[in-house]
Amino acid sequence: MSNLKATLPVRRPRLADVASAAGVSTMTVVRVLREPAKVALATRARVEQVIRDIGYVPDLIARGLASNRSGMIAAVIPVLTNSLIAEIMQGLTDTVVPQGFHLLLGASGFSSTEEESLVRAFLSRRVDAIYLSGVGHTAETVKMLQRAGIPVVEGGNLTDDPIDMVVGFSNVAASRAITHYLIGRRYRSIGYIGAFPGNNDRARDRRLGYELAMKRAHRAVDPRLCVETTLDIDSGARAIATLLDRRPDVRAVYCSADALAVGALYECQRRGRSIPDDIAIAGFDDIPIAGQVVPALTTIRVPRYDIGRRAGKMLCDRLAGRRVRSRIVDAGFELVPRASA
Amino acid sequence: MSNLKATLPVRRPRLADVASAAGVSTMTVVRVLREPAKVALATRARVEQVIRDIGYVPDLIARGLASNRSGMIAAVIPVLTNSLIAEIMQGLTDTVVPQGFHLLLGASGFSSTEEESLVRAFLSRRVDAIYLSGVGHTAETVKMLQRAGIPVVEGGNLTDDPIDMVVGFSNVAASRAITHYLIGRRYRSIGYIGAFPGNNDRARDRRLGYELAMKRAHRAVDPRLCVETTLDIDSGARAIATLLDRRPDVRAVYCSADALAVGALYECQRRGRSIPDDIAIAGFDDIPIAGQVVPALTTIRVPRYDIGRRAGKMLCDRLAGRRVRSRIVDAGFELVPRASA
DNA sequence: CGGAAAAATGATAGCGCTAACATGTAAGCG
DNA sequence: CGCTTACATGTTAGCGCTATCATTTTTCCG
Structure with a gap:
């Protein structure tokens, strides 16, 4: 507020100001702030009064420099506008903030070089720990992270070989499970609609799961039965149109995201195809x-x-010096059978 | 990565390490990093080589302390799991990151005291600017922000009297517009389903807009026609059930969020009520x-x-010393008439 | 009540960088 | 060729805090 700057030329109070006002040394003020039990009751009350009076607020930048810990946890995600990711971030922030950490957030837009540059910048900020979305990263990203020696959690997808720790579910297994379910329901020709795999390990794994399940059941994976597109409702509608065009005999479609499935479902209804009688549809995410x-x-x-x-x-535990039980945590998934398939 | 710490006891290189390795002073290294044009070509090349060789990465904490600017912009929002907010955040981060800022994110869970404590913490971190969701804050929050003298944008909703700047749309006007539209379509008894107002100025304004439009048209605002609930699809279904129960003659319902409207729509269909013939439904947000x-x-x-x-x-402009045209920016809204009403 | 242990408090040297100023060196010109 | 101007580089003093160690005061007990 530039217009207020002039009215308030007061420098923000420092630790030393509190100390001299309370007639103690700076270290005593620090102790009041951080280990109150170690300060005599009378002193403590006096210092606390002064802190309130002059409105002292610690400077966390200076603290970070002196203590070598920033109190920030970084998260690098592809985009915020994805409900799966947004909910993971909500869980992350709800957990780390009460432990005294703040969340530094970066969106890479599914670009792994952008992810790399965000990781570099966050290390430059000396974040205490990092959460990374997904398990696919550039070699340089991995190297930097290893060299930094801070706790890292990769989240969402699962891998056998995390940079440090990983928590998620197996997109391959889940995708396999739902494809297997469709196979078990005896649908002939099962199609697949998914996101472009690009730099998206989740998208890749979901397609892989579909293919593995099909092969396991000795079903051919016909490229004409597979459509990859962007992740929104309209794309789902267009994708199933393409699919029906190419293989009118398709009897079930597994969409690797509910948004796609919903689009496909509406498109089928617009075309007068009954679900699940004419064609079955399954999704992913349970939005x-x-x-x-x-x-x-x-x-x-x-x-x-x-x-x-x-x-x-996991990150807070590690930062507090506690041991983490397992570096690889499978959060699992659940098949939700409903009417559409 | 505690297991790697032991293998790499190397301290991260500092500016001084680069300087001595390149045979220049630290300031020359700083200039190479920040104003390369001011350094002789040969010197610059030599320094850049050294930086790459020893893998120097600037310490932004130390820079922040020395320069009195953290390079961080804070955003305090209610929750991440709301597509409106998530998209605003995406726009914010996409804009400020290329300008060299990073986003520090805090979720208040719709609690204004939690918002206050996040603002206090972020000021403690000496963020360069702050984005606040909504226009309702505690007096203490406003006071701290004014005293801090940094650019502040309140976003989402609109107000005449922002702390500093505001960008959003008028929830009152938009709500009024859509209610007015329903009135214009000559629906008798128009109901309202909205979010609990609690600490949510948007929810409050949307209800206010409905009431204003009704009064302007000389329609009574019957409390039995208004239901407030939580913001999800199920709640929308339950809310319209309540409404139909209390006022079976209701002919149109304005839901102050699309999620509620979708739930209401499905519930009507389950009850065999045709939309819009038996009952019209309007939403808000265009999800x-x-x-x-x-x-x-x-x-x-x-x-x-x-x-x-x-x-x-707006925040970046102010931080770069550029003048901002208007402190109050109305981003507008658009009525999207479709088949449901 | 003397002396040791425990509790409370203090002094000081950085953390790694930048702002502000100082100095040196090359280019331009009458 | 001396003097100015612009360009290139260097010196120094912190930013506000914490870690480490040192010192003072209180408590306890034979």
């Missing part, structure tokens, strides 16, 4: 709308918020 | 699903991402 559409969507539910919570807990 | 449900939802579209962009731009 709120999935249980409400008619027919309700068969899908996979994953413990989004919980992934964030656990990731935050 | 992706709104255009896809059958019938598609009449709703209000707001420039979410753009609000974030503009907020970020």
Whole structure:
């Protein structure tokens, strides 16, 4: 507020100001702030009064420089506008903030070089720990992280070989499970609609799960049965149109995201195809709308918020010097059978 | 990565290490990093080589302490798991990161005292600017922000009297507009379903807009026609059930969030009520699903991402010493008439 | 009540960087 | 060729806090 600057030329009070006003040394003020039990009651009361009176607020930048710990945890995610990621972040922040950490957030837009540059910048800020979305990163990112020697959690997807720790669910296994479910329901020709794999390990793994399940059941994976597109409702509608065009005999479609599934479902209805009688549809994520559409969507539910919570807990535990039970945490998933398949 | 710490006891290189290795003073290294044009070509090349060789990364904490600018912009929002807010944040981060700032994010969970404590903590971190969600804050929050003398943008909602700057749309006006639209379509008894107002100025304003439009049209505002609930699809379904129970003659319902409207829409269909013939439904937000449900939802579209962009731009402009044209920016809204009303 | 242990408090040297100023060196010109 | 001007580089004193060690005061007990 530039217009207020002039009215208030007061420098913000420092530790030394509190100290001299209270007639103690700076270290005593520090102790009042950080280990009150070690200060005599009378002294403590006096110092606390002064702190309130002059409105002292510690400078966390200076503290960071002196103590070599910033009190910040970084999270690098692809985008915020994805409910799975947003809920993980909510779980993460809800967990780490009460432990005295703040969340520094970076969005890479699914670009791993952008992720790398964010990681570099955050290390430059000396964050105490890092959460990374997904398990695919550039070699340089991994190297920097290893060299930094701070706790790292990769989240969302699962891997056998994390940089440090990982918490998530197996996209491959979940995808396999729901494809297997469709196979078990004896649908002929099962199609796949998914996100472009690009730099998105989740998208890749979900497709892989579909293919593995199909192969395991000795079903051919016809490229004409597979459509990859962007992640929104409209794309789902367009994708199933393409699919129906290429293979009119398709009897079931597994969409690797509920948004796609919902779009596909509406498109089928617009074309007068009954679900699940003419064509079955399954989704992934169990977004709120999935249980409400008619027919309700068969899908996979994953413990989004919980992934964030656990990731935050693992990071805080490590930062507090506590041992973490397992470096690899499978948060699991749940097949939710509903009417659409 | 505690297991790697032992292998790499190397202290991270400092500016002074680069300087001595390159045979220059620290200030020359600083200039290479920050104003390369001011350094002779040969010197610059030599220093840059050394930086790469020893893998020097500046310490932004130390820089912050010395320069009195942290390079961080804070955002305090209620929750991340709200697509409006998430998109605003995406716009904000996409705008400020290229300008060299990082986003420090705090979620208050709709509690204004929690918001206050986050603001206090972020000021403690000496963030260069702050984005606040909504326009309702505790007196202490406002006071701290004024005293801090940094640029502040309040976003989402609009107010005549911002702490510093504000960018958003008028929830009152938008709510009024859509209610007015329903009145113009000659629906008798128009109901309202909204979020609990609690500490949520948006929810309050949306209800206010409904009431103003009704009064302007000389319609009574019957409390039995108004239901307030939590913000999800299920709640929308339950709310309209309550409404139909209390006032079976209700002919149109304005839901102050699309999630509620979608829930209401499905509930009506389950009860065999045709939309819009038996009962019309209007929403707010134009979430992706709104255009896809059958019938598609009449709703209000707001420039979410753009609000974030503009907020970020205003903050960066101010931080760069540029003048901001207007402290109050109305990003507007758009009535989207569709089949549901 | 003397002396040791425990409790309370203090002095000081940085953390790694930048702002402000100082100095040195090359280019321009009558 | 001396003098000014611009360019290139260097010196120094902190920023506000914490870690470490040193010192003083209180408590306890034979």
